[in-house]
Amino acid sequence: MERIVILRHYLEARRRFTGWSDRCALERWQENRVRRHLRRIAGGSPYFARRVRDFGVAAWRDWPVTHKAEMMAHFDDWNTAGIQLQEAFAFAERAERSRDFSGTFRGLTVGLSSGTSGSRGLFLASASERRRWAGVLLARVLRGTLWSHRHRVALFLRADSPLYHTIGSRRLRFAFFDLLMPLEEHWPRLRTFSPTVLAGPPSVLTELAASGRVLDLLRPPAILLGVADVLDPVDGERIRSGFGVDPGQIYQATEGFLAATCPQGRFHWNEDVIVVQKEWVDAGRTRYVPVLTDFRRSVQPIVRYRLDDVIVRGDPSPCPCGSRFEAFEGIEGRCDDLLRIPGTDGRGEVTIYPDFVRRAFLLSVPLGTDFAVTQISAEEWEISVRPAVDLDGVRQQIGELCRLQGARSPKLTEVPWEPPPLHAKRRRIRRRIAP
Numbered sequence: 001m002e003r004i005v006i007l008r009h010y011l012e013a014r015r016r017f018t019g020w021s022d023r024c025a026l027e028r029w030q031e032n033r034v035r036r037h038l039r040r041i042a043g044g045s046p047y048f049a050r051r052v053r054d055f056g057v058a059a060w061r062d063w064p065v066t067h068k069a070e071m072m073a074h075f076d077d078w079n080t081a082g083i084q085l086q087e088a089f090a091f092a093e094r095a096e097r098s099r100d101f102s103g104t105f106r107g108l109t110v111g112l113s114s115g116t117s118g119s120r121g122l123f124l125a126s127a128s129e130r131r132r133w134a135g136v137l138l139a140r141v142l143r144g145t146l147w148s149h150r151h152r153v154a155l156f157l158r159a160d161s162p163l164y165h166t167i168g169s170r171r172l173r174f175a176f177f178d179l180l181m182p183l184e185e186h187w188p189r190l191r192t193f194s195p196t197v198l199a200g201p202p203s204v205l206t207e208l209a210a211s212g213r214v215l216d217l218l219r220p221p222a223i224l225l226g227v228a229d230v231l232d233p234v235d236g237e238r239i240r241s242g243f244g245v246d247p248g249q250i251y252q253a254t255e256g257f258l259a260a261t262c263p264q265g266r267f268h269w270n271e272d273v274i275v276v277q278k279e280w281v282d283a284g285r286t287r288y289v290p291v292l293t294d295f296r297r298s299v300q301p302i303v304r305y306r307l308d309d310v311i312v313r314g315d316p317s318p319c320p321c322g323s324r325f326e327a328f329e330g331i332e333g334r335c336d337d338l339l340r341i342p343g344t345d346g347r348g349e350v351t352i353y354p355d356f357v358r359r360a361f362l363l364s365v366p367l368g369t370d371f372a373v374t375q376i377s378a379e380e381w382e383i384s385v386r387p388a389v390d391l392d393g394v395r396q397q398i399g400e401l402c403r404l405q406g407a408r409s410p411k412l413t414e415v416p417w418e419p420p421p422l423h424a425k426r427r428r429i430r431r432r433i434a435p
């Protein structure tokens with residue numbers, strides 16, 4: 001029964017990816033779905049009942065924006081299953097400590113978000129939401145090869161989840177590889193499992209690619225997927241050369257499965273599940289912070305919910321892959337990681353995007369050099385590289401970049417390289433001072 005339901009979601013998700021004559025038809029359909037969804041969740045969530053009463057369903061696009069902190073502050077009122085924050089937290093922490101993630105709490109999966117921003121989040125999903133998630137994920141990742149091939153999916157993750165075991169069958173097997181264990185210890189099992197799909201944080205795929213042991217595998221995986229973290233172009237290139245396969249990407253957060261790259265390499269929002277509104281971060285409208293409304297998720301509604309990421313706008317022309325789902329170019333990183341430095345001529349602060357800094361490095365260090373940049377004060381950045389190389393070129397590029405942006409050049413201090421732990425989120429460029 002469970003597999004049949006997932007299969008139905010899979011087929012539906014495949015059909016919806018390309019099945020629209022134009023954007024208008026898709027947007028009309030979304031609007032109906034959202035309104036119906038909001039009326040339904042208002043029946044179980046006091047928080048959203050108040051929203052409906054105060055603002056009306058038709059005006060949902062203008063409802064006040066929410067975010068993780070707001071959701072956590074109103075957790076008990078917010079979810080439609082009558083779950084209390086304290087009990088759910090205690091359950092999630094027990095699972096985390098024992099590394100046994102197979103249990104459910106009153107039929108719900110409970111997930112803890114890693115909390116790089118310092119605020120931990122707690123996420124709930126029901127069995128039927130898990131099945132839909134699985135169906136949509138398979139449709140976007142396997143792209144219609146569920147029947148023609150047998151798949152063995154190796155998942156390198158920080159924590160296992162019953163989500164992944166929702167799906168297993170003879171055609172499709174999953175194996176979980178715990179990121180808290182050293183990668184070296186995973187090779188024998190990986191070799192025996194011989195995955196056709198290999199999914200993990202880009203930093204892990206990069207390490208695997210660089211280890212020179214890819215040839216140990218009977219055959220390289222046909223599909224490589226970067227998940228849980230932004231795939232830096234630097235890593236993309238290393239993974240490609242190590243495995244001989246172009247890595248795809250999944251944009252999946254605890255808030256849900258949000259987007260994936262298509263065969264053309266463009267990200268498409270999963271607009272059969274979510275509506276994405278944009279808060280532009282620059283006057284030129286090249287980047288935005290997404291505000292999500294998920295019209296499938298009922299247990300813990302995600303409505304007018306601002307993510308903490310900055311998205312680089314995509315090419316507006318229809319994608320050759322045939323999907324009408326809106327495309328974007330990439331995930332720039334977290335809002336907190338935009339570097340801000342004082343402008344010249346007293347112009348206030350100027351934002352320097354991580355992408356620009358990355359380019360400064362790519363233009364001036366040898367291929368294969370890894371790097372990290374941390375802004376530690378308004379006018380000072382720490383930089384480190386591995387292996388050690390001359391940084392004059394980098395200094396010059398960053399100076400030039402700041403001049404072009406109308407910003408004062410920061411003081412660049414070289415610090416020793418520290419290998420980032422595999423299970424933590426990889427952030428090459430970040431800001432470590434209060435906003």
Ligand SMILES: [Zn+2]
Nearest residue numbers: 262264319321
């Ligand atoms: Zn496409």
